[in-house]
Amino acid sequence: MARSKTAANAILYYEAGQTYVPMAALTDGGDGVKWTSPDENWSGYEGKEPVVRPDGLLTGGVITPAVSGTDNLVDVSAGTAYIGGVLRSVAAKADLAMLRGVTTDTHRITSVVIEFDSPNYVFAAEAGVDHTEFATTRGAAGAPPLIPANEVEVGQVRFTSITDAAVAEAEIFQVPGTHQERSDYPVWDEDWAEGEIEFAASIAAIHVGPTRRKVYAAYYTPIYAEVPNASDFVPAETTHSVTSTPIYGGAVGARSATLGQGSFSARLSSGVIDNLISHKDKNLWFKFLPDRYRDEYILTQGVLGISRQFPAGNSIIANCTISAEATSIEVES
Numbered sequence: 001m002a003r004s005k006t007a008a009n010a011i012l013y014y015e016a017g018q019t020y021v022p023m024a025a026l027t028d029g030g031d032g033v034k035w036t037s038p039d040e041n042w043s044g045y046e047g048k049e050p051v052v053r054p055d056g057l058l059t060g061g062v063i064t065p066a067v068s069g070t071d072n073l074v075d076v077s078a079g080t081a082y083i084g085g086v087l088r089s090v091a092a093k094a095d096l097a098m099l100r101g102v103t104t105d106t107h108r109i110t111s112v113v114i115e116f117d118s119p120n121y122v123f124a125a126e127a128g129v130d131h132t133e134f135a136t137t138r139g140a141a142g143a144p145p146l147i148p149a150n151e152v153e154v155g156q157v158r159f160t161s162i163t164d165a166a167v168a169e170a171e172i173f174q175v176p177g178t179h180q181e182r183s184d185y186p187v188w189d190e191d192w193a194e195g196e197i198e199f200a201a202s203i204a205a206i207h208v209g210p211t212r213r214k215v216y217a218a219y220y221t222p223i224y225a226e227v228p229n230a231s232d233f234v235p236a237e238t239t240h241s242v243t244s245t246p247i248y249g250g251a252v253g254a255r256s257a258t259l260g261q262g263s264f265s266a267r268l269s270s271g272v273i274d275n276l277i278s279h280k281d282k283n284l285w286f287k288f289l290p291d292r293y294r295d296e297y298i299l300t301q302g303v304l305g306i307s308r309q310f311p312a313g314n315s316i317i318a319n320c321t322i323s324a325e326a327t328s329i330e331v332e333s
Contacts, residue, residue: 011292012233012264014304015284016225016275018043023053023085023218032202035215042192043220044283044301050190050219052197053082056183061090061123061154063112063172071164072098074112074157074172076123081114081152082183083121085216090114093123098157098167101130108159109134109144114152123154134158138206144179146208153181153206177201181213192301193329195219222285227276229267229315233288235298235328236262262286262300262322271308271316280306286322295333300324 026035042050060079067075078092101108108130115124131142139146147153155174157167173179177186186201197215205212239258244251264286268274281303288298302324309317 007290009291009293011289012227012230013224013287014227015222017223018045018048018220019223021219023216026215026217028212032212034196034198036196037217039221040195041222041285042195043222044192046282048220050217052217053085054183054215055083055213056152056181057081057154058183063155063174065167066095068095069166071166074098074167076112083152088121090121090123096123096125099127100159101162105130105132106160106162107131107134107142110157111145112154113147138210146210147206149207155180224287227266231265233264234262236300236322236324238327262302262324264320266318267315268318271310280304297331298328299331300328
């Protein structure tokens with residue numbers, strides 16, 4: 001029978017500090033849903049949580065028929081947008097010209113965008129190609145235009161007549177995800193363990209290329225230090241239970257799952273000024289190697305709780321808990 005190994009050579013690390021990774025573009029996974037960074041294990045330490053900023057409109061940018069009443073013109077209210085990971089302010093624009101089709105090509109879509117016109121970001125118009133009917137493929141005749149890179153689509157004006165006239169409310173479209181790029185749409189989940197985000201819906205490739213708008217993130221990665229004199233590490237894992245309800249002729253079962261706390265113990269130097277103590281109640285990464293001479297390890301992220309004991313004739317002990325929001329992760333190397 002194979003001999004069972006012990007954890008005598010184990011070692012436990014905790015997130016003792018962080019390295020800042022400045023705002024940079026994430027990588028599109030190819031489906032417009034998942035976007036990744038070059039780093040895993042984003043820190044969740046208080047005040048150092050990741051900041052994710054997809055390019056897109058944030059506030060304002062409401063398109064209305066021009067107050068002047070002049071044919072083919074719209075007004076756009078002042079707004080803000082994230083572009084390149086930076087918050088940009090855009091002044092209101094009055095009497096922005098929309099293009100109509102010519103001759104028999106009655107249908108034309110013009111996009112209102114935010115572009116850089118040194119030294120400011122401004123509202124501008126990007127006209128699509130006119131046609132006899134509307135189309136959906138970006139850049140095609142009768143379809144919305146492909147938007148230049150590093151610009152943001154705010155809305156669309158859709159004409160079905162070549163005759164000059166004041167823009168009608170019904171010709172203005174600003175539905176997020178269809179006619180408008182918003183920084184907060186679609187919503188996303190952040191996977192701090194993998195260093196990636198996943199949107200609730202795919203971001204369409206509406207920019208020249210065609211390509212998708214850019215998604216930026218800034219975050220911290222953990223710097224690990226050994227937990228001094230650690231022992232008895234327990235990862236955060238799910239336990240399962242079954243309850244049953246008697247019914248005539250038998251019973252009906254129901255299954256439930258519970259995420260348990262991780263835990264470990266540590267012998268302290270003073271029990272007051274130890275560095276581990278300074279991080280109590282903070283959200284930290286923990287890295288546990290069952291054998292310090294092998295590559296595999298377990299990662300756990302959670303809030304560090306500490307209960308100290310000061311016995312008269314023995315070591316000062318910290319009984320620590322890790323309150324995680326997800327189960328621990330096994331990493332092979």
